[in-house]
Amino acid sequence: MIVAERKTIPEMVEILKRHKKILVLGCGTCVTVCLAGGEREVSIIASALRIASKVQGLGFEVSELTIERQCDNIFIEQAAEAVEKCDAVLSTACGAGVQAIAERYPQKPVYAGLNTAFLGILEERGVWTEKCVACGDCVLDKYGGVCPITRCAKHMLNGPCGGSREDHCEIRPDRPCAWQLIYKRLKDIGQIERLETIVEPKDWSSSLSGGPRVIIREDHRV
Numbered sequence: 001m002i003v004a005e006r007k008t009i010p011e012m013v014e015i016l017k018r019h020k021k022i023l024v025l026g027c028g029t030c031v032t033v034c035l036a037g038g039e040r041e042v043s044i045i046a047s048a049l050r051i052a053s054k055v056q057g058l059g060f061e062v063s064e065l066t067i068e069r070q071c072d073n074i075f076i077e078q079a080a081e082a083v084e085k086c087d088a089v090l091s092t093a094c095g096a097g098v099q100a101i102a103e104r105y106p107q108k109p110v111y112a113g114l115n116t117a118f119l120g121i122l123e124e125r126g127v128w129t130e131k132c133v134a135c136g137d138c139v140l141d142k143y144g145g146v147c148p149i150t151r152c153a154k155h156m157l158n159g160p161c162g163g164s165r166e167d168h169c170e171i172r173p174d175r176p177c178a179w180q181l182i183y184k185r186l187k188d189i190g191q192i193e194r195l196e197t198i199v200e201p202k203d204w205s206s207s208l209s210g211g212p213r214v215i216i217r218e219d220h221r222v
């Protein structure tokens with residue numbers, strides 16, 4: 001899922017202070033699961049903005065709505081009336097959702113209420129960890145399903161770097177060394193010989209380094 005974190009209330013106030021009627025628009029998918037921008041968080045943010053408005057005399061009128069997905073036009077339509085009535089939208093979707101709302105309502109200021117962080121998983125209660133940087137050319141098959149680009153601090157395709165201490169990363173001692181995980185996983189699944197082959201440098205043109213990416217499925221365009 002996409003993992004995001006809430007901006008602080010003072011940051012939101014700074015972003016919104018030129019407006020009066022504000023819609024806090026939540027998203028019911030990834031950001032709900034990572035407890036950053038779903039219905040519950042929208043309610044908390046809206047309450048905090050009302051309090052900040054009273055304390056600072058900002059005159060905010062804050063409304064709330066959460067739709068199922070902000071990155072999908074079918075659901076964006078459900079927000080049309082609420083968006084129409086407000087001066088500005090504070091979206092608590094990921095960056096894609098915020099931009100989808102801004103594109104759908106070109107005359108309306110739309111602001112991000114979250115910092116979109118990464119593609120990851122819930123590792124344990126209250127802890128989300130990054131697992132993929134969407135490089136566009138997945139090489140997990142070579143590494144036993146452990147991504148060296150995302151999980152090795154040096155993004156080494158041929159590791160380890162030699163700095164690991166007690167199975168932990170030299171750069172991020174709070175995280176396991178990705179290459180320790182790769183070694184163990186390849187050993188466990190009987191593919192340790194993969195480490196005898198030097199992996200060629202990766203073609204990064206399919207990553208963001210090649211510019212904004214588009215996927216076109218001709219079979220779905222009819």
Ligand code: SF4
Binds near residue numbers: 132136138139140
């Ligand atoms: S190799 Fe690329 S696509 Fe695959 S998990 Fe790593 S970053 Fe994601």
Ligand code: SF4
Binds near residue numbers: 151156172
């Ligand atoms: S210690 Fe391991 S995870 Fe950290 S940079 Fe070196 S090889 Fe990568």
